[in-house]
Amino acid sequence: MTFQGHPAEAAPSPTSGRPTAARAHLFHQGTVDSYRHLLAAAVDRVAHRVADVDRPFSGVTPARLAPEVDRVDLDRPLTDPAAALDELESVYLRDAVWFHHPRYLAHLNCPVVIPALLGEAVLSAVNSSLDTWDQSAGGTLIERRLINWTADRIGLGPTADGVFTSGGTQSNLQAMLLAREEALAAVARPREDLLPRLRILTSEAGHFSVQKSAKLLGLARTAVIPVEAGPDRRMRTAALAHEIARCRRDGLIVMAVVATAGTTDFGTIDPLPAIADLCRAAGVWLHVDAAYGCGLLVSPTRRHLLAGIEQADSVTVDYHKSFFQPVSSSALLVRDRAVLRHATYHADYLNPERMAEQHIPNQVDKSLQTTRRFDALKLWLTLRIMGPDTVGTLFDEVLDLAADAWRLLTADPRFEVVTRSQLSTVVFRYLPTEHHLADDANLYAREALAASGAALVAGTKVDGAHYLKFTLLNPETTVDDIAHVLDLVADHASRYVRTKTAAETAVPPAGVAAQPCHVG
Numbered sequence: 001m002t003f004q005g006h007p008a009e010a011a012p013s014p015t016s017g018r019p020t021a022a023r024a025h026l027f028h029q030g031t032v033d034s035y036r037h038l039l040a041a042a043v044d045r046v047a048h049r050v051a052d053v054d055r056p057f058s059g060v061t062p063a064r065l066a067p068e069v070d071r072v073d074l075d076r077p078l079t080d081p082a083a084a085l086d087e088l089e090s091v092y093l094r095d096a097v098w099f100h101h102p103r104y105l106a107h108l109n110c111p112v113v114i115p116a117l118l119g120e121a122v123l124s125a126v127n128s129s130l131d132t133w134d135q136s137a138g139g140t141l142i143e144r145r146l147i148n149w150t151a152d153r154i155g156l157g158p159t160a161d162g163v164f165t166s167g168g169t170q171s172n173l174q175a176m177l178l179a180r181e182e183a184l185a186a187v188a189r190p191r192e193d194l195l196p197r198l199r200i201l202t203s204e205a206g207h208f209s210v211q212k213s214a215k216l217l218g219l220a221r222t223a224v225i226p227v228e229a230g231p232d233r234r235m236r237t238a239a240l241a242h243e244i245a246r247c248r249r250d251g252l253i254v255m256a257v258v259a260t261a262g263t264t265d266f267g268t269i270d271p272l273p274a275i276a277d278l279c280r281a282a283g284v285w286l287h288v289d290a291a292y293g294c295g296l297l298v299s300p301t302r303r304h305l306l307a308g309i310e311q312a313d314s315v316t317v318d319y320h321k322s323f324f325q326p327v328s329s330s331a332l333l334v335r336d337r338a339v340l341r342h343a344t345y346h347a348d349y350l351n352p353e354r355m356a357e358q359h360i361p362n363q364v365d366k367s368l369q370t371t372r373r374f375d376a377l378k379l380w381l382t383l384r385i386m387g388p389d390t391v392g393t394l395f396d397e398v399l400d401l402a403a404d405a406w407r408l409l410t411a412d413p414r415f416e417v418v419t420r421s422q423l424s425t426v427v428f429r430y431l432p433t434e435h436h437l438a439d440d441a442n443l444y445a446r447e448a449l450a451a452s453g454a455a456l457v458a459g460t461k462v463d464g465a466h467y468l469k470f471t472l473l474n475p476e477t478t479v480d481d482i483a484h485v486l487d488l489v490a491d492h493a494s495r496y497v498r499t500k501t502a503a504e505t506a507v508p509p510a511g512v513a514a515q516p517c518h519v520g
């Protein structure tokens, strides 16, 4: 059989020379100089920005920024990389949210360590894909070493394994997939009969990705049963025992208990040893969501807070939260490597069964993803340059800072604090004497603060009321920064309360209704 050339290939290009120009953009032997120069220029820009940034955010609104982005004509390239970087200043860099800034106190975003940025630069240039050995070679071995290293730190035992993922959400999803399959395999009944009866028990302070996973896995709408947490915001084991028994009585199958080692809002760790005992007695899969708390694995002083995690069947870790890694960097670990078979499919073109028989290490056999970034390289270089204790020391510093912030807040009559975090969050609110204005005053203060860009704090709800939250992950943040931000919060909130109460007490002129007051 002979192949005819495609008609388009047969015709000579009307713009001879264009193909070569196009190829000048490809990264290859002939373009390494341009790679050097361009990357150096980009690094230089970011360095200048970071050196200049005086607040975590410009306060830009979507309404102001969207037209700048919309104005860009994506079909008319600037061609000059310097011009594209100039443009990037106005559509992105100028108004970016800077996690390295000491007054960024909002979400679980960490400043990143420079060794990990080295990894990021290397991995995107080499562009290995970690699905198969024949697309990654050493990359696969490095990822496997880091999985084993993490599993050892957790104490999962000799049969442990796992895989890097895009984040805690994906790790939790995969854990629930494995737990579901194990639960279904244990009962000799058709899947269709069993699926609606599967239940997942997790603390009411657990992460919403557990619910999302349940939905994706085709479970019942009521599949995730929230287990009561105590005033310390940790799962009550008595409540868990009660729910397990109730499910049994009702003919339901508890396919997993998800314990949280570091709740996103309160930084609290569920009582892992007691939960593990209950799970073992009931024969239930224990998943520990340590997306946030995994930094304790390298903490020189607080590893004991994770005691019991070694009894888990699966564990989620987010290196991009408490290991100071750039997004994304996460992993799912399992006690028994055999369970990963539930994620194994063989494609003739990629990872035929023959390869597994030959013990060719194809990570795609364990992953929900196919083409996959070599994120592990960032952690590898971090460990090889800094070492685990140094990473853990950074995490310890933010935990100490959170303890200081908590002390500051409990001593300050302007504020109310919810609970003492075991990690690095602080949930609090401004408490005006006019209690009925508390919700709106805190909502207003958060928005006003963000609009000024002077600091970013998060918000959440506790028992239906609006609260503010610090998530401290930056060792560069000082107690003075925190005190300063608290003053700003109090200023904004009290201004709101003053304006509101003035409007409420003002006597409207006869016949004219009081106008609602808009502060801001």
Ligand SMILES: *Cc1c(COP(=O)(O)O)cnc(C)c1O
Binding pocket: 108, 166, 167, 168, 169, 170, 172, 206, 207, 209, 260, 262, 263, 264, 289, 290, 291, 292, 318, 330
């Ligand atoms: C952040 C978080 C997740 C989700 O992780 P992503 O990396 O954002 O997908 C899951 N569980 C907990 C407890 C978290 O804090």
